[in-house]
Amino acid sequence: xxxxxxxxxxxxxxxxxxxxxxxxxxxxxxxxxxxxxxxxxxxxxxxxxxxxxxxxxxxxxxxxxxxxxxxxxxxxxxxxxxxxxxxxxxxxxxxxxxxxxxxxxxxxxxxxxxxxxxxxxxxxxxxxxxxxxxxxxxxxxxxxxxxxxxxxxxxxxxxxxxxxxxxxxxxxxxxxxxxxxxxxxxxxxxxxxxxxxxxxxxxxxxxxxxxxxxxxxxxxxxxxxxxxxxxxxxxxxxxxxxxxxxxxxxxxxxxxxxxxxxxxxxxxxxxxxxxxxxxxxxxxxxxxxxxxxxxxxxxxxxxxxxxxxxxxxxxxxxxxxxxxxxxxxxxxxxxxxxxxxxxxxxxxxxxxxxxxx
Amino acid sequence: xxxxxxxxxxxxxxxxxxxxxxxxxxxxxxxxxxxxxxxxxxxxxxxxxxxxxxxxxxxxxxxxxxxxxxxxxxxxxxxxxxxxxxxxxxxxxxxxxxxxxxxxxxxxxxxxxxxxxxxxxxxxxxxxxxxxxxxxxxxxxxxxxxxxxxxxxxxxxxxxxxxxxxxxxxxxxxxxxxxxxxxxxxxxxxxxxxxxxxxxxxxxxxxxxxxxxxxxxxxxxxxxxxxxxxxxxxxxxxxxxxxxxxxxxxxxxxxxxxxxxxxxxxxxxxxxxxxxxxxxxxxxxxxxxxxxxxxxxxxxxxxxxxxxxxxxxxxxxxxxxxxxxxxxxxxxxxxxxxxxxxxxxxxxxxxxxxxxxxxxxxxxxxxxxxxxxxxxxxxxxxxxxxxxxxxxxx
Numbered sequence: 107x108x109x110x111x112x113x114x115x116x117x118x119x120x121x122x123x124x125x126x127x128x129x130x131x132x133x134x135x136x137x138x139x140x141x142x143x144x145x146x147x148x149x150x151x152x153x154x155x156x157x158x159x160x161x162x163x164x165x166x167x168x169x170x171x172x173x174x175x176x177x178x179x180x181x182x183x184x185x186x187x188x189x190x191x192x193x194x195x196x197x198x199x200x201x202x203x204x205x206x207x208x209x210x211x212x213x214x215x216x217x218x219x220x221x222x223x224x225x226x227x228x229x230x231x232x233x234x235x236x237x238x239x240x241x242x243x244x245x246x247x248x249x250x251x252x253x254x255x256x257x258x259x260x261x262x263x264x265x266x267x268x269x270x271x272x273x274x275x276x277x278x279x280x281x282x283x284x285x286x287x288x289x290x291x292x293x294x295x296x297x298x299x300x301x302x303x304x305x306x307x308x309x310x311x312x313x314x315x316x317x318x319x320x321x322x323x324x325x326x327x328x329x330x331x332x333x334x335x336x337x338x339x340x341x342x343x344x345x346x347x348x349x350x351x352x353x354x355x356x357x358x359x360x361x362x363x364x365x366x367x368x369x370x371x372x373x374x375x376x377x378x379x380x381x382x383x384x385x386x387x388x389x390x391x392x393x394x395x396x397x398x399x400x401x402x403x404x405x406x407x408x409x410x411x412x413x414x415x416x417x418x419x420x421x422x423x424x425x426x427x428x429x430x431x432x433x434x435x436x437x438x439x440x441x442x443x444x445x446x447x448x449x450x451x452x453x454x455x456x457x458x459x460x461x462x463x
Numbered sequence: 464x465x466x467x468x469x470x471x472x473x474x475x476x477x478x479x480x481x482x483x484x485x486x487x488x489x490x491x492x493x494x495x496x497x498x499x500x501x502x503x504x505x506x507x508x509x510x511x512x513x514x515x516x517x518x519x520x521x522x523x524x525x526x527x528x529x530x531x532x533x534x535x536x537x538x539x540x541x542x543x544x545x546x547x548x549x550x551x552x553x554x555x556x557x558x559x560x561x562x563x564x565x566x567x568x569x570x571x572x573x574x575x576x577x578x579x580x581x582x583x584x585x586x587x588x589x590x591x592x593x594x595x596x597x598x599x600x601x602x603x604x605x606x607x608x609x610x611x612x613x614x615x616x617x618x619x620x621x622x623x624x625x626x627x628x629x630x631x632x633x634x635x636x637x638x639x640x641x642x643x644x645x646x647x648x649x650x651x652x653x654x655x656x657x658x659x660x661x662x663x664x665x666x667x668x669x670x671x672x673x674x675x676x677x678x679x680x681x682x683x684x685x686x687x688x689x690x691x692x693x694x695x696x697x698x699x700x701x702x703x704x705x706x707x708x709x710x711x712x713x714x715x716x717x718x719x720x721x722x723x724x725x726x727x728x729x730x731x732x733x734x735x736x737x738x739x740x741x742x743x744x745x746x747x748x749x750x751x752x753x754x755x756x757x758x759x760x761x762x763x764x765x766x767x768x769x770x771x772x773x774x775x776x777x778x779x780x781x782x783x784x785x786x787x788x789x790x791x792x793x794x795x796x797x798x799x800x801x802x803x804x805x806x807x808x809x810x811x812x813x814x815x816x817x818x819x820x821x822x823x824x825x826x827x828x829x830x831x832x833x834x835x836x837x838x839x840x841x842x843x844x845x846x847x848x849x850x851x852x853x854x855x856x857x
Contacts, residue, residue, distance in 0.1 A: 136777075176773055223770045223840055224777060 108134040111228040111274060112221040114213055115139050115175070117163030119300055120232030120277055123289045125171055127276040128230060136226060137168040137175040140212060142184040143308045163297050170295065178220060180212055187211035189308055193321050196346050199371035200445025203261070203414070204306055210264035218269060228272050233258045236278030237270055240455065246271035248397055248456040251278045260414050263449045263459030267397045318346045329374035331356060334367065334383060342376045345369045351384050351441025369444075385438035391448055392430045394460030398452065402431075408450045408457055412439055423450060423457075431460065464779040467825055471665075471757055471818035472614055472642060473783055477708070478667040484711040485669065488704035496701050497692065506703050513710030520717050521659065521676055522650040529675045529693045530706045534641040534662030535565035536686070537675040538608075540697070541637045541658040542569045544683030545606050546578055549635070553603035557634075559583045559591055560801040562610050565660075566639050567797075570608075579603070587803050588750040589618030597628060606635045611643035611659075615798040615814055616749030617758025619647065626655025635681055641665055641673075645716035646724065646755055657681050661713075663705065667819075668712030672705030723819050727756035730817040730826050734759050737830045742837055748799060748812060757817040762799075762808045765847035766840040771813050774836045780829060783814040807846065 111133045115121040128135045139161045161177055168175035188207045195202035213231060221229050234251035235258050248270055251257040265273060280286055283302075290298035305312040319326060326344035333339055340357050342348065348356075352366040356378060367379040389412065396402060402425040409418040410433055419439065424432040433448065442462060449459035468476070488509060494502030496510055511525070518525040531537045546556060558570050560582045570580045581599045583591050591609060607629050612619045622638060629636035637658035640649065644659075645666025651659060659676040663669055677683060689698025716723070738745055744764040763771065768784030775782055795809035804812075815829070841847040849855030 174776070178769075219843070220770070223843055224773050225839070 108132055109228060110134045110136065110226040111230050112136050112138050112217065112224065112226045113230045114217055114232075115164040115167065116232070116303070117160035117167070117297060117300075118232070118303060119287055119290050119295075119297060120234075121164070122167040122232075122295055122297055123286045124230060124232040124276045125167060125173065126289060126293055128274065129171060129173065131276070133228070133274075135171070135173045136224070137164060137173055138217065138220070139164045139175070139177050140184075140217065141177055141179045142181060142208070142212065143189065144181065163300070167295055167297065170293070178217070180216055183216055184208070184212060184308075192306075193318065195445050196318055197322060197325060197371075199345055199369035201349060201443045202445050203447050204308075205261050206264060206447050209261055214262075214265045214269065214273065218272070228274050229269075230274035230276060232277055233262060233275050234277050234280070235259045235262050235275045237273050237275055239271075243398055243455070245398075249278070249454045250451070250456075251275075252281050253277075253283065256283055259451075259456050260411060260447065260449045260459075263397065263447065263456050264395050265397070267395070270397060315347055322346075327374055329376070331358070331376045331378055333364075334377060334379040339364075339378065345371065345374065345376055348376050349441075350443040365441075384441050386442050387435045387438050389433040389435070389439070389442050389448060390430065390463040391433060391460040392428075392463050394429045394431060394458055396458035398455060398457045406452070406457070408433075408452055410435070410448055410450045412442055412448050412462065413446050418451060421450075429460070430463075467780045467828065469815045469817060469821065469825075469829060470781045470783050472617075472755075472814065472816035474664045474670065475667045475818055476820065477664075477669055478712060478715060480715065481668055481708050481711045485704040485708040488707055492703070496703060497690065506701075509703055509707050510701055513706045516710040516714050517674055518676075520649070520713050522652055523676055524679065526694070527676055527679055529677060529696055530701065530709070531673040531675055531697060532671060532702070533673045534563075534639070534660050534665075535673075537660035537662070537673045538563070538565040538637075538639050539569050540675055540686040541660055541677070541683070542566065542606065542608055543573065544686060544696075545635050545637065545658065545681065546573050548682040548684045549605045553601075553605040554578045555581070555601055555603040555605065557581045557583065557596065557599050557604060557607045557609075559585060559609055561585050561589060561613055561615075561798045562608070563614055563639055563641065566608055566610065583609075585618075585801050588753075589613055589616050589748075589798070589802050590750065590753070591620055591625070593621065593624055593628065596625065600628075600632050600634065604632070604634050606637060608637040608639070611638045611640040611649070612647065612755050613749065613798060614642045615796055616760045616802065617642075617754035617816075618749045619643070619753045619755065622656070623654045629657070630655045642755060645713065646720075646727075646757070648717075648720060651676060651678070658683075663709035663712055666712050666716040669705050669708040672702050672709050674709060724756045726819060727817050730821055730823065731757055731759050733823065734815060734817075734826050734830065735761070737827075738833065741830065741834055746804075746808065748802065748804070755816075758814070759816075760812055760814045762804065762812040763837050764808055764811055765844045765850060766811050766837060768810055768812050770840055771811075771833075771836060774840070775832065778832055780832060782829075783816070784812060 111128055113125055113135055115137045125135055165175045188204050191207055192202050192204045218229050234253050234256040236249040237246055240247040250259050287298055309317045329342055330338045331340045331342050348366050350366055353363055358364055364378040365384045367383045368377040370377055406423045408421055408423050410421045411418045419435050419437055421433050421435040444462050446462050447459050448462050450457040494506045496506040514525045514528045517528045574580050583595055585591055609620055609625055611622055626636050635657045638656055639660045641662045644661040657678045662673040685696045687698045746762045748760040772784045795806050799809035
């Protein structure tokens with residue numbers, strides 16, 4: 107009997123081509139679209155991950171490939187783990203990565219459980235990443251995609267290490283997105299030219315400040331913008347409007363440019379400083395998931411990146427207690443942002459990752 | 464993979480004899496029934512013959528049968544048609560909490576337009592309380608609409624008694640009989656039914672065609688404006704093949720009603736008794752006796768109906784969950800909540816509806832698969848784990 111795989115499908119090019127590839131590799135593919143949020147009032151947009159039209163597109167791709175397609179309603183779980191968390195993180199002055207939470211709680215937890223319930227051994231997505239057996243570590247490891255520009259391992263470090271050998275990323279060996287589109291075109295998929303999704307799916311207009319204002323109205327309070335010595339410079343309209351490293355839009359007219367250095371939730375202050383103040387070499391990390399090792403008891407040489415778009419930089423990882431660690435970079439990092447994830451690599455492999463404190 | 468079909472409440476396979484009767488009207492007999500030449504007249508005759516056949520089944524007059532596009536259209540026409548035509552008499556409608564969405568949503572839409580609707584409760588077996596019905600009636604009540612038999616749990620309502628109450632109070636009585644027609648002998652005069660909706664594909668007829676019985680004395684507004692078809696109540700060139708198919712299918716269903724029902728009840732009772740014997744922690748939903756001959760709706764505690772359904776699908780077995788469809792909302796079925804099920808139990812329900820082509824062997828195979836799947840899902844269920852530990856009770 108062919109091995110069965112449950113493939114998460116968004117109706118986009120990547121997951122559709124993943125279906126084709128898995129089928130060609132001899133898997134019995136079952137397509138699944140997660141229904142995660144719904145905005146009935148708004149007309150549909152093109153780029154959301156899980157609008158009705160995306161479900162329709164995914165279903166049509168499955169029809170064309172002759173594979174079953176199911177829709178799973180995970181709206182409650184998505185609200186709890188992703189949307190509410192997104193709002194709550196901003197409330198405490200942190201900057202969350204909702205896609206990472208979605209991967210962690212939805213795709214690689216609930217969807218995996220769903221697969222198990224259906225007697226399906228593997229799950230897959232159209233992410234640009236790889237899982238493969240490594241002799242060095244004597245286990246299946248999560249590795250960077252060949253298309254380094256598209257690599258999405260940053261968002262995947264929370265896969266439980268027990269299931270890495272059950273997760274398939276069929277797009278991991280592609281070097282160019284255009285090659286993926288070509289396959290979609292060759293198979294006459296109508297979605298071949300669909301644009302890549304960019305925004306946060308539950309905020310279709312991409313205006314997250316508006317979204318936060320609508321969802322935490324009375325908790326957004328005006329406060330002071332202060333310098334690193336605590337001197338009040340001007341007022342702000344709520345700290346959710348600011349991000350670490352921000353220079354524009356502060357309403358300051360100083361001769362030397364000032365940058366947001368810290369969001370002080372406790373005093374409701376936005377702290378600004380000079381450019382040098384937004385650089386740091388040390389990063390404290392919590393809520394870590396290690397993929398390569400069960401326990402780390404001595405400092406490790408790694409590379410790490412502090413945000414999705416950041417470059418990997420050399421660093422040393424010092425394990426601390428309670429699933430925390432201190433990362434010391436060789437070079438200063440710009441605008442290390444609490445709440446964002448930091449992901450650790452050893453060579454091509456994802457060592458693990460966690461959240462910046 | 465051979466498909467095993469146990470979802471006859473959703474739809475049925477078109478009967479081959481029905482198809483044979485329809486085929487001429489999809490090929491050579493293509494005339495428009497409203498045309499005066501021979502090719503038109505023969506089509507018109509086919510429609511009127513069909514109308515008589517349908518009327519005969521319900522002990523009605525042919526002029527009281529209107530063909531529509533679906534059961535939903537029949538429900539919409541009946542409820543909105545009566546509501547708007549009788550608005551001067553009153554604006555109150557009585558229905559139940561367990562109606563099909565074609566009735567419930569129609570009522571909700573009327574509420575937005577100034578009508579008042581009472582949604583009657585049902586008991587734990589899905590039956591309406593006749594006293595509650597009587598108490599709900601006001602001098603503004605113009606319509607009672609209560610389904611004949613429920614599509615999810617199969618419970619059959621005391622239609623004759625409801626008809627009597629309606630008649631006593633001179634209120635029109637509509638029944639959505641989409642699930643009942645083909646399974647239950649219905650005499651609209653004996654049961655005091657004023658309007659009745661049905662759909663052909665539920666009794667081995669074609670999809671896309673339904674009918675509405677409306678007693679001659681009932682005032683109702685037309686639903687689709689345009690041509691004068693269907694006694695000027697439903698514009699649009701008639702679906703002649705569909706109408707012919709509907710009439711043949713209903714005729715066949717009632718010719719063999721007793722024989723078919725015996726067979727369906729045998730399969731249903733075998734299924735229910737075997738499941739209750741072999742699988743612990745199950746609950747039959749609906750009334751044990753007053754239920755459709757082919758309907759078995761059972762909640763398997765500690766698991767989700769959706770997972771059950773998809774596991775069955777992977778094995779080529781078609782059934783239905785009592786809960787909302789997979790792409791819809793997570794809310795459990797309004798019917799199961801109305802009969803008092805808690806969410807967890809409502810979510811674990813599976814509706815199996817047998818048809819005349821099903822055999823005993825099919826049922827035994829279904830039970831064997833279910834045993835395996837239910838056991839496996841329970842092993843993975845946190846609820847079941849808690850139950851076994853004694854930290855969860857239901």
